[in-house]
Amino acid sequence: MFKVAVIGASGLLGRAVVRELAAETAWQVVPTAFRHGGPQQAVLDVRDAQAVSAFVEREAPDAIVLAAAERRPDVCEHDPAAARALNVDAVRSIAAAARRRGAWVLSISTDYVFDGTRPPYRIEDAPNPLNAYGHSKLEGERVLLETSDNALVLRLPLLYGPIVGWHESAVRSLVPAIVASAQPGAQAAPMDAWATRYPTFTPDVAFVIRELLLRCADGEPVRGIAQWSGDEPMTKSDIAGRLAQALGVEARLLAQPTPTDATPRPRDCHLDSSRLEALGMGRRTSFDAAIRAVLDAFTNRAAPGNA
Template structure:
């Protein structure tokens, strides 16, 4: 029996990973949650070192995937102590406990460790984060690689996938504004057309992680830093246009050509995925196909004006 602990299993990526791993014969998955607990999840505050130790001791996993994080740049900017607790200190604690049990640890990081000025970025490109979120995730990467023997960091860009609320992904968070801009007499919604993003489907990421776990299970462990990314560049305005098409809404949308975010964000952090690709790891679902799947599973009519 190959046992995997998923830390942060109730989140956007964690749920997709649980679904992917549940299809594996001879594998057991134990997932944790903090705010969205359920009978299938173990309640765990990753900031509690004693609770983390007890969880790892009890489960004794073969592998640990750390998907829990503070992922909102504006929150990290306002509360760097929280960002550090979740994105750095918790990673170190979990990795240390896993290491003592001989478990392989995979930690999720972000394209925001780069400043976005010289894409594409390789796994060994020099990081230069622009904001507190990127800095905390970079420190979390170092905490993982310094603590976990043979551990691995997986950098990912903008994620989207099956949701429990519009606000759960920066992609679907655009839907309420799009719906409002489609109302009779509504003003046009201004959408960022400056920053270039690479939306990446969480079921595809879960597939990638499962492939990495399979390699570890057969003694071909991937360690160090790897990256995975969708391959369709688009800004938020272009994402909004495609969302409106998928929703069959005639929304009035206006591109905003200069950055307006209070928290600085990089222009283009395209991640090169070659290190995984040469191992035969990877899957990419076309954006238009994937977003229709997401929207079909989360009925929007009557809900789109509220998050």
């Protein structure tokens, strides 16, 4: 039986991966969470190298999907040591344990390893991160590929998908401000109209990861670096407008044509996905269809009387 460990299974992408892998009934999936485990979920602090080693030795997975990371650029900028512990040191520990086991490792990285000046970015293009987050993820990529010769870095852009709270994604975190701007007498909500992003639906990414795992299970693992991205370019202001339409509110939005974030961010890091497309992999759900499904599911779950 093919066995997959999903590390960081309680996060936005990790949950989507576990749901997707449920379709592979012949596989055994071992999800982990940082704090709150359960009957189907082990507790694992990936910053603890001994705990990581013991987990991999005990579970003996054939493949590991590493979805745990510090993904907030502002947090990384203010606490680079904490970012390094998750984005670099934990990757090294997992890669070393996987190498001893002979397991394939897939580690998630980011479009922020690029500076955003010359898109689209192919996997062979030279990285040039602008902030501590991008630097930590780039170092994590290098550590993974230096530690294991049976590993894949999967770079992804801005993610959104089924949520447990508005804070989980930079896409849905806009919703409270959008709703507030529609109230009588409210001020317009400022929204960045400078940087172009490519929102990517986590169930689509999970579908790609399952296809990669299928190749691994067949003895043909993809190694090195790959990228996957949505194909609809949008600024934060564009995203907010589409969200307002999906919510059915008359939001007042103020487009900001210059960057306002304290932490520097790249302008356009569109990732070229041709390596995976050439392998016949991939799926893209339109933003409007996906975000309506996400909002409807969250609203129904959060309604009084629903569990």
